[in-house]
Amino acid sequence: MNEGIGPDIWLAGDPADLDKYMNNGIKGIVTNTVVQRELVQKYGTLTELTKKYLEITDKKIAIEIDGNSTQELLDVGEKFTQLSDQIILKIPCSDIALEAFSVLKKEGVETFCTTVFSLSQAVVSAQAGADHILPFCEPFKDLGLSPTKLVKDCYETFKNWKDRPKITAALVRSPDVANSALRDGADGIIIFWPVYDEILKNPLTDKWNNIFMDEWKIMNKHGHLKDLPTNLG
Numbered sequence: 001m002n003e004g005i006g007p008d009i010w011l012a013g014d015p016a017d018l019d020k021y022m023n024n025g026i027k028g029i030v031t032n033t034v035v036q037r038e039l040v041q042k043y044g045t046l047t048e049l050t051k052k053y054l055e056i057t058d059k060k061i062a063i064e065i066d067g068n069s070t071q072e073l074l075d076v077g078e079k080f081t082q083l084s085d086q087i088i089l090k091i092p093c094s095d096i097a098l099e100a101f102s103v104l105k106k107e108g109v110e111t112f113c114t115t116v117f118s119l120s121q122a123v124v125s126a127q128a129g130a131d132h133i134l135p136f137c138e139p140f141k142d143l144g145l146s147p148t149k150l151v152k153d154c155y156e157t158f159k160n161w162k163d164r165p166k167i168t169a170a171l172v173r174s175p176d177v178a179n180s181a182l183r184d185g186a187d188g189i190i191i192f193w194p195v196y197d198e199i200l201k202n203p204l205t206d207k208w209n210n211i212f213m214d215e216w217k218i219m220n221k222h223g224h225l226k227d228l229p230t231n232l233g
Contacts (some may be wrong), residue, residue: 003124007028007186007187007189008027008028008138008166008168008180008187008188008189009025009027009188009191009196010026010027010028010029010030010062010168010188010189010190010191010192011029011030011188011190011191011192011196012030012031012032012035012190012192012193013192013193014030014039014042014051015039015052015053015055015056015208016139017055017193018056018057018193019056019057019142021193021196022056022057022059023126026059027059027060027141027188028059028060028061028062028086028088029057029059029060029061029062029191030061030062030090030112030170031049031061031062031063031064031090031098032064032114033064033066033111034199036049038066042232046063047079047080047083050063050080050083050087051083052053054083054084054086054153057086058086059086060086060087060088060110061084061086061087061088062087062089062112063080063087063088063089063090064090064092064112064114065080065089065090065091066091066092067096067228068096068098070094070096070097070099070100070103073091073096073097073100074100074103074104077089077091077100077104077109081109081133088109088110088111088112088131088132089104089109089110089111089112090111090112090114090131090134091112091114091115092113092114092115092192093113093116093121093125093128094123097113097125097128098124098125098128099128099187099229100114101113101125101128101130102128102129103128104129105128105129105131106129106187108133110131111129111131111132112130112131112132112134112168113125113126113130113133113134113165114134114136114170115134115136116133116134116150117135117136117139117150118135118150119150119153119154119157120155122135122150122153122154122158122165123157124137125165126158126161126165128139128165130165131150131159131165131166132165132166132167132168132187133165133167133168134164134168134169134170134187135140135148135150135151135152135154135167135169135170136150136171136173137151137169137170137171137172137177137180137181138169138171138172138173138174138177139171146180147177147180148169148180148183148184148186149183149184151167151169151180151185151186152184152185154167154185155167155184155185155186156185162199166187166188167185167186167187167188168186168187168188168189168190169181169186169188169189169190170190171190172189172190172191172195173192173195174195174197174198175195175198178191178195178199198233205225217232217233219233225226
């Protein structure tokens with residue numbers, strides 16, 4: 001875990017939707033090619049989409065790239081890392097990705113290894129140099145399995161490593177799975193902004209917020225907040 005600061009929250013989605021969240025303690029933004037394909041129809045090229053993300057925040061932005069060879073991954077990745085030192089390269093787990101992780105580690109380029117579905121994949125990717133391992137969660141839930149068992153397995157395996165990768169839970173589509181990932185040792189979670197909004201909702205929170213607001217209004221009514229900049233009507 002990130003001692004002293006707790007797990008990271010990474011957001012995914014349209015730059016226009018994410019702008020308002022970036023001062024809420026968000027670690028950064030993460031993309032995938034499914035979302036990229038949808039958004040390039042709005043913003044033009046993937047490079048232009050990346051620039052839109054850079055316009056809304058000074059935090060890290062993980063851009064997913066793909067290709068048919070290690071060299072292609074490195075060449076494409078370089079185009080994005082040249083845009084800003086905020087850029088992280090997110091690369092799907094594969095044999096060609098391993099050498100890319102190794103080269104990028106030596107170059108000081110931060111990387112995410114995505115599409116991780118087994119502990120052995122996580123280990124070999126980490127040994128190759130990936131800085132973040134992204135265990136997928138929801139696909140396991142769809143199969144009737146624990147969505148975050150792999151997160152827990154990675155945590156138990158990496159916790160004593162001297163220079164271990166971060167475990168960043170991916171494909172987290174509900175507050176329940178987010179809670180499970182955080183409980184099972186994730187250093188961070190990647191969620192779309194509607195899930196972020198949903199995480200804050202709880203009927204007990206609503207109940208007690210209303211109780212406290214009623215008391216606040218009573219104090220205001222009787223003039224006990226008159227020296228404060230309240231706006232209660």
